[in-house]
Amino acid sequence: MMGIEMKKVTLLATALAMVTGSAFAADLHVKALKAPPPPAFDPWDIAFGGAIMSDYIFRGVTQSNHKPSVAAYFEPRYNINKDLQLYIGVSGESISFANRAAAEIDVYGGIRPTFGAFAFDIGVWGYLYPGGTCYNGGNGGLAVDAGGNPISAECFANFLPNGNVMKKDVSFFEVYGKVTYTINDNWSVGLNEYYSPNFLNSGAWGDYASITAKYTAPSTIFGSSGVGMYVSGEFGRQFLGTSDSFYGTTFTNPGFAGPFPNGIKYADYNTWNVGIGFTYKVFTLDLRYSDTDLNKGNCNAFTSAFNGSGTTNVTAINPTGVGSNWCGTAGIAKLSFDLTAMTNLK
Incomplete structure (x- = not known):
């Protein structure tokens, strides 16, 4: 009897040992298969894209003579952390200026810090206009500008039929600060400020301030199609100083406009735009209305x-009476694409 009992105890002990060993082995296996650590943070990214638009409007003023324009950009970025980004970039647009420059090349860089719902953007933007030609308005047959300063032989030899003048090089730079406040998933508002000590190399300082608002529709507005929609608008004011003597005038319109041999005080103006956009994957179609309160005479002088x-x-400031429609009402259709290496090219 005792032998039989001993055998039962031995069998039970063996079974328990096997179960315990199996459980321990299984536990080791589970621990060995736990989730791997997250991938290392890669701070580098690159954004790039392009666009075709029916009119290139800059602060309410056409840069392409109300004709179509193409654009592209390339922007390397370095993310110090999720709330602080450094960036540099280069972009280009086709234009049609009075000095016959055919392209605008932009070189820029800055920093984008984020604090909760506030996203800031602070930097420097350089506008380059290669390939220009100097034009003067005849100036009574004298090889000097309105202030009596000598002008180059090239400039003196080139005339615009309407008497307008423009320098060969109108490149300039601005410093800027922008902030966007995200109210919720649908609404955001912003403030922008740009300053240049020599706007369009005219000798006049320039200061542009604007407010923006954007409504982004819920992602389900077009069902599961993947199409998104937004409505956005901007109201801004461009403040301008006094040009140098190259853009001055000795012509007087009796009883109204006097001569300005040392330059003209450009007219400040308001500009606004509103539009609707549709997005699909990396593509955006933006349809926009733009306008200013700058009349044709002051637009021509500017x-x-x-x-x-x-x-x-x-x-x-425009005694000749020549008028320009470059600052008036415009409708713009723009089709663009935007990608980032970290999001779209993985």
Whole structure:
């Protein structure tokens, strides 16, 4: 009897040992298969894209003579952490200026810190316009500008039929600060400030301030199609100083406009735009209305438009009466694509 009992105890002990050993082995296996550590943080990224638009409008003023324009950009980024990004970039747009420059090349860089719902963008933007030609308005047959300063032989030899003038090189730079406040998943508002000590190399300082608002529709508005939609708008004011003597005038319109041999005080103006956009994957179609309160005479003095015409648009700074439509109402259709290496090229 005792032998039988001993055998039972031995068998039970063996079974328990096997179960315990199996459980221990299984536990070791589970621990060996636990989730791997997250991948290392890669701070580098690159954004790039392009666009085709029916009109290139910059602060309410056409840069392409109300004709189509193409654009592209390339922007390397370095993320110090999830809330602080450094960036540099280069972009280009096709244009049609009075000095016949055919392209705008932008070189820029800055920093983008984020604090909760506030996203800031602070940097420097350089606008380069290669390939320009100097034009003067005849100036009574004298090889000097309105201030009596000598002008180059090249500039003196080139005339615009409407008497407008423009320098060969109108490149300039701005410093800027922007902030966007995200209210919720649908609404955001922003403030922008840009300053240049020599806007368009005209000798006049320039300061642009604007407010923006954007409504992004819920992602389900078009069902599961993947199409998104937004509505956005901007209201801004461009403040401008006094040009140098190259853009001055000795011409007087009797009883209205006096001569400005040392330059003209450009007219400040308001500009606004509103539009609707549709997104699909990396593509955006933006349809926008843009306008300013700058009249044709002051627009001509500011832009030196090569196709300005007429004699009735006389203002205090535009005694010739030539007028330009470069600052008026415009409708813009823009199709663009935007990618980032970390998101779209993995």
